[in-house]
Amino acid sequence: MDPRVSTGGRVAAGYRLSPRLGPVTPAELSQAVQVAVRTAVEAGELSVDVPEQVTVERPKNRDHGDYATNVALQLAKPAGMPPRAVAELVAARLRELPALAAVEIAGPGFLNITLDAATQGELARTVVETGEAYGRNEALLGLKINLEFVSANPTGPIHIGGVRWAAVGDSLARVLKATGAQVTTEYYLNDAGVQIGKFATSLQAAALGRELPADGYVGEYIADIAKAITDGVPGILALPEAEQLEIFRTQGLALMVAEIKRSMTEFGTHFDTWFSEKSLHDSGAVEKAIERLREQGHVFDEDGAIWLRTTDFGDDKDRVLIKADGETTYFAADAAYYLSKRDRGSEVSVYMLGADHHGYVNRLKAIAACAGDDMDRNIEVRIGQFVKMLRDGEEVRMSKRAGNIITIDDVVDWIGVDAARYTLSRSSTDSTITLDINVLTSQTNENPVYYVQYAHTRMCGVARKAAELGVDKGTAADFRPELLATSWEKDLLGELGEFPRIVAKAGELREPHHVARYLESLAGTYHRLYENCQFLPKGDEELTDTHRARLWLVEATKTVLANGLGLLGVTAPERM
Incomplete structure (x- = not known):
């Protein structure tokens, strides 16, 4: 994106639509839609106030593209135009961007946007190169x-x-x-x-x-x-x-x-x-x-x-x-x-x-x-609402040391710091929660912290196996993002792009549980990729550019998972 676009989601004064997009996150795509609206307004084709924020979401049905926005429906009434007419004005400008493979108008005026494969895959390189800083933003800068x-x-x-x-x-x-x-x-x-x-x-x-x-x-x-x-x-x-x-x-x-x-x-x-x-x-x-x-x-x-x-x-x-x-x-x-x-x-x-x-x-x-x-x-x-603890299906009520309460040391002794911190942070504080000691000490998918941490260890395992085979992802010049084109890879790239927006939302709403729920979704998407895609050559197979591209994707996902766990004060183990 052009550097003159503010990171807070507002279009800077005097900004013009950039001819190219780099790796696309939802926030960047939202800004591109804003700019498209602004240019239509400045051309005299629309008479509306440019919205300060444009909602861009990943549709549940991926046949509808990688992202969708209802901005045309929002602007139609103040513009005094049919929604599909507004959508066509915005879509015409978005289609100028090589980073977008298709911009289609659906239903009463939704815009369905499909990213160019190379543009979408480019996000993996951006995440790896940004490292620990990926996900950080300026939503509350200086407050x-x-x-x-x-x-x-x-x-x-x-x-x-x-x-x-x-x-x-x-x-x-x-x-x-x-x-x-x-x-x-x-x-x-x-x-x-x-x-x-x-x-x-x-x-x-x-x-x-x-x-x-x-x-x-x-x-x-x-x-x-x-x-x-x-x-x-x-x-x-x-x-x-x-x-x-x-x-x-x-x-x-x-x-x-x-x-x-x-x-x-x-x-x-x-x-x-x-x-x-x-x-x-x-x-x-x-x-x-x-x-x-x-x-x-x-x-x-x-x-x-x-x-x-x-x-x-x-x-x-x-x-x-x-x-x-x-x-x-x-x-x-x-x-x-x-x-x-x-x-x-x-x-x-x-x-x-x-x-x-x-x-x-x-x-x-x-x-x-x-x-x-x-x-x-x-x-x-x-x-914050009450917390209950269960063991073997029965509520635990007493602590020997404190007499009539469960203490922080009891919780740590029973389930550990990681499980306690993660589980206590993954639900909205206005709801009562129950910590089941049996579940939170198990190595099963029912244990949410294990489910997320296990995904990280799987990624570390891929890196170890690659080292044993003497292969690596190569340099940035070797990376071919357009090869990350399967549905599983696209889904994972889409999840990675959401992370900065999730962090901003959690901060603005003062609700860190959004980060935890995101990590569980990301872990699930990675687990599906792991089961369906081959990361490394087998037997006498040659290392291909596709293998290298997937190693970039694995490292990017590992980075985001570790960054998210760090925001919750939970470790990202390499082995379990």
């Missing part, structure tokens, strides 16, 4: 996003709900960066308030051999942490209980945070910032936030308390910032935290919260609006 996820109270191990966000959040961060966004990943440590107090009293009770408080924390980890503190602070139990309690609070919190950081690191989840709620109170940020919101005109005083009028922006009730007794609420800290994110440069603050946090959506958005921001742009609140 500054603060992505907060997991953020579980540092009072116990990360539970199964937090594990889902650890997988999805980290994958989303990788996808967003691949679309050009500037992403800061953040874990909000709720290290102030009532729950930390209960955690400290639970540790103290365990250390003193007392019965744990009814509203405290249970599980072996409480006894483990209590012992670590008493071993590390000799004589602690001889101190007055108030002094003991403070040590158990500070030391217990430090040990628990260190444990959370360890589990996140071992799960492959990275956070740029570990933000302390306590720091908001200690620095005076909460009080300053209240004053800033008051200046915006949304803070009022009533019944001795200080309130934020969140009902002006869709909340079901106004929220208390400071109670009548002078105690600061959690909501006040939430407001200060949002303003902190904005002050640190975030254009969009994404909150990824658990299934029991539906009530937070409107109140958090109201904070943004009260601060003078656009609640539909500057803040996004995403809710």
Whole structure:
């Protein structure tokens, strides 16, 4: 494509239809259709606004071509012309492109486009030469996003709900960066308030051999942490209980945070910032936030308390910032935290919260609006649904170490990091999912991560076999893309071309599961190619240009599969 065409899908001003296309991706073909429309408009043949985006899709029936677009049907009414007449104007210009073998008008005005075989096959070379960068795009170029996820109270191990966000959040961060966004990943440590107090009293009770408080924390980890503190602070139990309690609070919190950081690191989840709620109170940020919101005109005083009028922006009730007794609420800290994110440069603050946090959506958005921001742009609140685990058909509910929850370490022990990350990321977060331990530890096609990783190992196996035979794909000059002409090869090339668009879609929608589902489709298409095409010479056969072309295609597919798995934080093994 001409370099003056913007990668975001808009036609640059002054752009003219290029006489040639290089390797064609759907995005590039979409831009070519846009240019065809623009030239018809500039020639006075059409009187319409050039669409900013043109949908180009692969038809289910490949007899209808490699790609299809309904742009003529969309433009017909504003143009005041029959759809087929609009289609003919666009098709006439597209037919000027040597990269397109045919452009046909079907039905009421669909355009069916067939690529030249060499043009379609050329994509394999492009993917191989682009390598790890293939799939990256500029859909969200420069957008500054603060992505907060997991953020579980540092009072116990990360539970199964937090594990889902650890997988999805980290994958989303990788996808967003691949679309050009500037992403800061953040874990909000709720290290102030009532729950930390209960955690400290639970540790103290365990250390003193007392019965744990009814509203405290249970599980072996409480006894483990209590012992670590008493071993590390000799004589602690001889101190007055108030002094003991403070040590158990500070030391217990430090040990628990260190444990959370360890589990996140071992799960492959990275956070740029570990933000302390306590720091908001200690620095005076909460009080300053209240004053800033008051200046915006949304803070009022009533019944001795200080309130934020969140009902002006869709909340079901106004929220208390400071109670009548002078105690600061959690909501006040939430407001200060949002303003902190904005002050640190975030254009969009994404909150990824658990299934029991539906009530937070409107109140958090109201904070943004009260601060003078656009609640539909500057803040996004995403809710993740519950996760169940099955073993032998029975739901697993308990963890020995944590007492009443399944922890991240349990999940890793049972199914491994790759299976956990992939399976937790492959479904939309607004749906409840079930992890079946038996399936996810099996080497069968029912196991989605195995199915995808096995495709990668098959490709690596082809490369190893080629090395054993002393053959390779040759140089770029040896590559003859027009030889990749079977239906299986065309299907695979079509899938490879979709990858950049899938990555952009996953980033724009904040849904990394689109990448996982794409990888499963790509793996299936490759498995079919593997069963039906010969990659290497057999016996005394000579190495042909067709063999070489297929080796380019295998390497291209291996590259895309590895790139996609990398976006999900999942390994691409060479052997299984």
